[in-house]
Amino acid sequence: MSETRVLVLDADPPPVLDRLAGRARVLHCDEASLAARLPEADVLLVWDFLSDAVRDAWPGPGPRPGWVHTASAGVDRLLFPELLASDTVVTNARGVFDRPIAEYVAGLVLAMAKDFHRSWELQRERRWLHRETAKVYGSRAVVVGSGPIGRRIGTTLAALGVEIALVGRRAREDDAEFGRVHASEALPGLLPEADWVVCAAPLTPTTAGMFDAAAFALMKPGARFINVGRGGHVVEEDLAAALRAGRPGGAALDVFAAEPLPAASPLWDLPGLVVSPHMSGDTFGWRDDLSEQFLDNFDRWQAGRPLANVVDKRLGYVPAEG
């Protein structure tokens, strides 16, 4: 049996991957050398999930790997026509980011409810200014995205007493965790009631740009919008105009159309907007967790067993079991 060749697209792969030694031939490449090395690879492990390098290199000459794994939950950069049409299996990091992102979103909800940002501005000015703040208990959230990340956000906020409306691709009345899941078509009817609107959806042609002027106009003036999905879910100029008009009353973006967010972007100092650098899921040890997850799947690959977390390339995410 010839040795499996694993090509790793990453300048600085985590040491945990050294455990492939003796079991596979590990090749490394960066964006520039990817095209040249791709024909040698049985397996491609993509660390830089925001890169378009795979899309650019894929159509070249020679064979292509039968399995591509991305160390991310979102697979949007891999859903280009040539990969879609191929037999190559795509897997993702489903599961690793659920709880970290849910904690991050709960933190943003509480920080916005309790006006922490303003408190810290006042602290810088050494000003003692008592204010009243919002209760989170009894408030309402719409969570867009019924995959594991959206679900964990929903259960985490529910544990704080927030009423959750979970939105997925299709409506369901028999969901084991939430009872009802709303279809995306129902979103316009849900937005006017929400105190919190959280986007944790996969980026697909259906969900791209779904948060636009029309969506923001349906939100309450006091509502807050949080995006931990992908920058492409939001029409950023529409959000900027909406925040300037005071509807919604605030927002937090961890993801952007262009990352890193350029220093000249008007988003940095938009009133009521909290900017963070695509880090909501990245807790200490995350790269080790992602490596372990790949190694588990590599065991399956070598044993000829079905891979875990296989993306439905047409849907753009890993469908739920059952």
Added chain:
Amino acid sequence: MSETRVLVLDADPPPVLDRLAGRARVLHCDEASLAARLPEADVLLVWDFLSDAVRDAWPGPGPRPGWVHTASAGVDRLLFPELLASDTVVTNARGVFDRPIAEYVAGLVLAMAKDFHRSWELQRERRWLHRETAKVYGSRAVVVGSGPIGRRIGTTLAALGVEIALVGRRAREDDAEFGRVHASEALPGLLPEADWVVCAAPLTPTTAGMFDAAAFALMKPGARFINVGRGGHVVEEDLAAALRAGRPGGAALDVFAAEPLPAASPLWDLPGLVVSPHMSGDTFGWRDDLSEQFLDNFDRWQAGRPLANVVDKRLGYVPAEG
């Protein structure tokens, strides 16, 4: 039957109290006029719970009210010798602040774990700087205070997957909510294991100054200390020295020895210290909630029924039922 005279110590009482009209004669006073009006009052309603006016006025001539209600959970300013020795019943606002304060503490825990403060500093500088942050799930908290506020903090953090050690006056192995409650004497053994140390205790001679250099020295370098009790629980100079030495790694104070915190205080810009102006429990409508709670108790008083939330003046708080 002569009309009950309710004296309200507050410059600006909430309109909800107008519902006393026809049922009581409502008298208003401020700190300066309290001493003169005290002999007329059957009931004293204290809004400014940080004031020493009651302590100063109480020893004067004439009769004293049979019931003093304070619109706060803490009764520390009322536990002076003359009131302790009197037959006057003291009641407090037990219950109103539990959930708001627990949400506030959960928000601080998440904000500190996720490094929000630093993200907001970087946002001001328009700098995109990805960092890894801590998981809250699986971390450990010591919550000092086994009254309703400490308990709600404990259950709220537990819902986020935090392991809780609840500390009260006396050890118990049969607590309905937490199983074990640790005695305050056990605190030194608990502090070295804690990622989060939260003070939500009543301020009594036993708890005053309990967070001093010795306590901070027992905390982990990465631990964070949060005080939503009273400023008197903390030896502020010791905390300042401890933070400068990096143990604990951070702190958040909502309460201070002197409030408002003077603009010249070194606490405003101590590294790793988050300052907020004694507002953790004060959600929109809190003064109405407090007024409703007083009105309920006033019904009991007029009907000759036992009052709710009667403080054990010797202990310094309302003991748990049963």
